[in-house]
Structures are given as C-alpha cells and as structure tokens.
Amino acid sequence: MSQQHQAVQASLTKSATFLVLTINPSSPSATKTVRSVLASVADLAKNVSLRDLNSHFSCAVGIGSDAWDALTAGTGLHRPAELRPFRPISGARHTAVATPGDLLFHIRADRRDICFEFERQLLCKLGDAAAVVDDTQGFRYFDARDLLGFVDGTANPVGPDVPDAVLIADEDAPCAGGSYVVVQKYVHDMAGWGRLSTEAQEAIIGRTKLDNxxxxxxxxxxxxxxxxxxxxxxxxxxxxxxxxxxxxxGSPGSGVFGTYFIGYSRRLWVIEKMLERMFVGHPPGKHDRILDFSTALTGTTFYAPPASVLDRLGED
Incomplete structure (x- = not known):
C-alpha cells in the first residue's frame, strides 16, 4: 500500500474476500468515519500482514460513483473521467443487473484466516458508518480453474502489459495510477452444465478443457x-x-456454486463493452452461451484510486 498505486496487480492468492458496503445515510458522522478508515487501510493492512509475512496479503479499495462525490467533497480531488454507476444490460434472454455498492474491499492472501482478521478489524473500525451488502469468500480451485472446470484468467495481461491495461495514465492525468473496477457475482447451474458433453462445453468457452x-x-x-x-x-x-x-x-451442502468476477481496467468502457457483447450478443441476439448456465446476481462499478489519494481522505 506504500506504492503510488494500490495492489490491483497483486499475484494470485489461495483465498480472497470480496466485501461490498454502502455508507449509512442516516449517520451524521458516517462520511467522516469512512474517510478516516480509508486513510488508515495501509496501517491496518500492515498490522494484519505482520501475522504472516509470507501470506501475500493485500487489499485494494474501490469507491463507487456517488460515494466518490460525498467522500471527496472539499478535498479538491479530481473526479475520474469515466466513473459512473454500473449500467444494467438487458439482452433478449439474460440481464446484467445493477446492485448497490459504495465501497469495495478486495482482500487477498494465501491464508483464509488473514483475510478474516483484516475484515474483522476493518468492520470494527467502520462500526455503523457502513452496512455490508455482499460478503463473498473465494478460493483458488486446483490449477486456477473455475467451478465449470476451465482455467480462468488465461487472457490476463502479463509483465509490462499489465500497467498499460490496468492503470489510468495521461488520458486522465489527475487520476493517473488509479483503476476502474467492476464486480459481478455469478451462480452456476451445475446440473445443466454437467449434462453437456465436454465438446459442447469447450465450444461455449472457446478453449479445450484439459489443456486450455x-x-x-x-x-x-x-x-x-x-x-x-x-x-x-x-x-x-x-x-x-x-x-x-x-x-x-460456494457451498456444496447448500447447492451454491459460483464465480465472483472482478475486473480491473484502465478504461471502464472496455469492461462495459465486454459485458454488452456477452449479454446482448455480437451480433445482437447471439448472447454468450455461458450465461445459459451462469446468472449474474450483482453488478457494481468502482474506482480504485492511488494509495496517496486514500491517504488524503484522512486530512481535515
């Protein structure tokens, strides 16, 4: 967190918590409390990560469109050029829904207990200033596969291509080093997916299942x-x-199997266009067939500012 940009480029970990909150509008001190907590995230991260320096702990913070205006009022901080609420997308058969969310905490570590402890301390500091909208615990599944059985994230940029894809640059200079973040929580129809042949599944994904x-x-x-x-x-x-x-x-005992999608991008329109192509189809009417077996329960957009911006939120 001491770097200019947040840990949006952190390496893959074995565990993650995706925590989405809304700021309490009925609490007169909520905005001040949230600003103070966001400014102290780096200290909280240090406190927890010291429990195990080899856990690869990180936390990236995202701020929603409406919350950005409230939290930055009077600070002189620039509003990101593309920051806007998640836009619902309705195709002929499937819909990408928009759901509430003012704050996102993307908590990652190789140990579930480290993620747990950071979240516990974070929520303790926030108190009634914010309410939990969604709290999802993710896990790394075998060789980075999703529960549909395919390797996930193959198309991710690597090495020097990562900053160019993820971090805002000169096109919005006051926000350089930040990143747009979109999250969606999908649940899968595993029974229906399992009735497909491997060849049919591969045609939907566009990759072979065994060797990717x-x-x-x-x-x-x-x-x-x-x-x-x-x-x-x-x-x-x-x-x-x-x-x-x-x-x-997910939980096999509860019959819940899902994928939590989180995408970081230098350009919000890239993710929006991707989702439009999936839900509406390209050409229109020919939607992504993975949606016949995967339902989006949430959809929220955030901006992950540079770490130095979070620090400034704590200034009176």
Missing part, C-alpha cells in the same frame, strides 16, 4: 464463444485487455 488450448473463432455472424466475446478492440483494431482476479465460491 484456444479454439478457432467461428465465422462472423455465428454465435461466438465466451473467449471471443470477451476480447475487446477499439475502432482502430487495437485490442484492450483487463486484469481479472476471479474466484470460485
């Missing part, structure tokens, strides 16, 4: 695979990536 080899795109006009619909190019043919750190979650 990419399959050829279908001709234009055909129903495209998930990996094709999630590949975004601008009007000049330049491809724009995002950084995913999706995690499986």
């Amino acid at each position: 080899m990419e399959l050829d795109d279908r001709p234009d006009g055909h129903q495209q695979a998930h990996k094709t619909l999630a590949t975004i190019e601008d009007e000049h043919g330049n491809e724009h990536g995002i950084l995913r750190d999706n995690m499986p979650f």
